[in-house]
Amino acid sequence: MEPRLTVASDTVTPRSTASATSASTKSRPSFGSDVVKDRAYNAANPRNNLINSDIAYRVKQNLDLHHLWTDLSIHRVEVVSPEAFPLLDDGQIVLVLGRPPDKLYSSDSYDQDGSPKEEWILPVRTESKWSLKRWVSVFESLAAYQGVRPDRMLMAMYTEDSTVVYYFVHWGLINPRKN
Amino acid sequence: MKKRNLNAIYHSPLPVEVVALPPLVPHNPISVAYYVYQLVFVPFLWGFKRRRRLTAYMELYTDSVSSYVSSIAVGSYEDMQELWKAGFFGKGTQSRSDPTWVLRTSKRLQEASGETEIVAPEEVTARRRAARKKFKNARALVEQGVVSNPADPEKVETNEERRGQKLTRAEDMALRDSEGKVRQLEKLQLTFQEAFFLAYALDIIDIYDGRTGDLVTVPYLLGLLMPDWSPDNSFIVNYVVYHHYRSHGWCVRNGVKFGVDYLLYKRGPPFSHAEFGVIVIPLYSDESKNQLMRRDWYWSSGVNRVVGGVKKTMVLCYVKVPDCIDKWHSVEELLKMYEVREVVLRRWIPSRNRD
């Protein structure tokens, strides 16, 4: 099924809407960093409450506008073990990649140009259920997508009133942050 | 002084206008006349008055089978202010609670940003966290043996400082319009329960379909929010709880940050912290099903610790769910088929209860 894209304008007015285009499903599509253009709310997998590009756009915008992240992009990642996500009918999960305004752990190192490291963000709905198998599947898929397994990712849990809470998920045991 | 300011800004607990009768002084003819005018003519004139309604837009996402509501949000500045100030409805999509993004962003983008006036709670947090981060970085340096004293300010700098007070990003260009003013990219987003309460119970808001521009009627909205019409559908169960607390005067807000369903404020966030954290649990007529759905003590202990740690009392709000519901019931009849029952849960410390 080809996902349908609904484009809404920024300041919501009733009748300036509704043009459907089809989404690009290239391996690493870039949606650009321009938030104004980026207001497309995708409607890819509504039945799948877990992972949804609609939420990915909202989370990306939240990181951009509220938390002042940079270099944000949205990625459709082919799931290596789709059985962990039975409701995912196009076999892809949607993740956000971006750079925080400053490093998130004092022990982190900076990239060569002095900017903080990029982080993977997995947008999900707060009311959904999760499992070890799903986490393994996401890390596995990211490993296949970028060639190396990330040590951690952020889970962005989105609630319908636009509350987003961000939590780190580290692969394996790590020493907890000392606050 | 402060309290009165707040009272002036947040004058009403609901976005509904109330016209109270003036005090009646029987031996003062002017007072009597004014009272009679208020009592008799105001209701008469009221019928001819055109009241301003609020407008919200609903985003749907659609697949080959059906449509699902993705968000319901208010876009106009006036409506956002109204909903926040009269009852604390909704949440700024780019703010922690009330929509202050434009204000914050304008300030941030002002080149001369030496001013220190605090306009939003987010700034307080940002400051606190920046100070904290500074300390942490300092401590890390101490641990690495770079400096010996964490209070040594010379060696302590955050990344922003090192990169030369870089307060703007490439992305920020897109935030301004042609005149250089910050665009209103923030909306006030409502929970589905809030939206339904405003549309159905208060009848103060018109919700339009963001794609077609059509007005969404209350029954149609209900159908979208609970497509399966099962009696224990999470929308209706949560709405029953939301409506219950709103109707008893509480300001009800989302509690996901604390791992609960709702927070109850006596008046609202600017006045005081929420006093209760509510967990919604459906309750069935089949007791064996309730037995199966019992939560364990680890769960309650954890939630209670989070909620109790921020000085709130945990409320388990059970919603008795009817065996079946019918689309032909009025919304009111439907809501009356449910029943709410509460239990409060608090930590008890023996040594503090001895004397």
Add this chain to the structure above:
Amino acid sequence: MQMVENDAADLIPISFIDGEYFAFDIEAVKRLRNDHHVAGILVGTLPQVPQQSTFLGLPVQLMPEEAALLVQKGVARIIDEGSRHEAMLAVDENDIDEATAKLKINEVESAGSESQGQLVSFTTPALSTVNRVALPESSVGAVYDTPRFDVYKYLHERGYFILPGLRFGSQFLAYPGDPLRYHSHYLVRGLGYGEEFSLLELVGSGRLGTGVKKAWMVGGHVPEDEQHKLATLNSSKTIEREGSEPIEDFVSFCVEWAGFG
């Protein structure tokens, strides 16, 4: 059941009473703590300072997972205290001779207690001297292959001290060193590989943990047909403690609040 008083004296005795596991012997407590990083929970009253519940005394209570792992590793045995003391405690209901009993008690009390001036002092020993009866390993077998046991074993093998976690709403708390001296690092939740949990639980536990400098650690046994994935995903990135062999049948994640949002 077998009599094992002599041939297995070096095994740490763990008392099994009314479904619970205890250590009454101070030597056992020392060995558990010093050699096997098993601390347990003191549940008894401390006789020197009996009017408080902060410092407690013997016995030490162990979790079934602890008892089971110690037995599995061959360092402890389970003593059924009920059957061991049966003969000593038994009485013929129809033939109770209280007068004789009292006489004997008087004898014991005047002989067995030391006299300090006019005051006589009476002492209760911690341990019984009657023969021990050890239960077979199967008596602890019920906890093997549960998510709780899997995660307990995984962390224990990495050198962590593990205590019950109810106060933080988790199954266990895991400490990087003796809880006497160190704070715990993890609120621990053992799960089946495909077992679902709600993200509200993650938010609650993650927030709770981060506030007290702990991470929410979730882990579970990976079924055989999935284990090959772990090997690949772990290669070159395994974090090891105490130089143990990398185990590829268990997966764990640590969750912390991101610090913003």
Add this chain to the structure above:
Amino acid sequence: MDDLDNDYDEVPVTPGQGEQENAESDDEQQDWRMLAAIGSKKSLPKRGEKEYEPTGSASDRNNLDESRQAMYTALNGERQHTSKVHISGIWYPHLRKAKVLVARGPHFKSIGKADSSGVIWLLPEEVIYLVERGSMSLYNARGDAKISLQACYAACLGACQGQERYLVYAYLKRLGFIVQRATTFDESGEERIVQKPDSCRIQRIWKFLVQKFDSFCTGLRLAIARKIPSFGPIICGGLWRSYDSIYKELQIIPFYSHRGSDLTPKSTVAPFRVAYNVWKPRPSFKKSNPGEPDFRVVVVNAQKDKMPTPAQTGALFSTLPVFHDSTSTSQQRLREGYKNVIIGVVDYGIISFITLGDVSFGDEHIYDRHAASRLSKHHTTKKRQA
């Protein structure tokens, strides 16, 4: 505008916030090296400093060894008492009780029960408690063996109906509370009978009439408004004189109310029945006439028992007296409940106490006051007119 500085509910969950006063807090055990201080002073020592993780340094190692040694020494202490406060007894396994032979000292003010012949009998939890603190010598029924702590546990723990019950009993006893088994301790125990209200029938009839009248009014209002039922909003732009009246109109969700609710005790099932009645420490306590307990405690096992269903809590509450009188504030009632009960939750030796309170938010009016005060100042505000 200082109030906006309030970091709306972002109060950090740090150990310092609201937890630090709590002496028995958390996982953090006390520093045993400070135990020696207890003997001299009466107050408990402060919590010792703990480290993040082992560093392998010599001082680290040293601290640990010292702490352990202090603990082992304390644990090795003798359980003993002098003849001045001597208590001795015989354990009768078939009776699940101990017969007291010598009863000296202050314990019997709140412990033990005398039979018609004046012989004092101890319940198993009382026996373990006294033996464990070194206050009692216990013998087997033949009188030929002194019972060790180990044997005492083996003999008595099963008779306490779950180790968790003993733990809760001893925890509260140590802190000086007076603890007695409730009548509902045993499965067969009788439910407490709370006062029977005479007005039950009248209340039922009244409730029925109110309901009928209420539905009549709803129907009438709908008819007048000529609304098709399923479209009906409630507030519909009418003229309102107060928020109070708006709230009254909005109150359509039925709720379990405590006014006129059924007060006859329902039967409870273990573990959700009161195990112990607890009194605050008081010198005037009389076993024969204890008076109403200050607290009622239910004991559950975190492993085996889950949280009660509302039917189970309802049954439990039905056996309890009303806790708050009419002088309490609505705030107090909501936070503590009209009735409440303490649950001791036990997880392998760790006890968490929580209170369950029976409340109904629908019975408490929180809006009248501030709605009125607001209105007096701002009733002329006409912001919402087009």
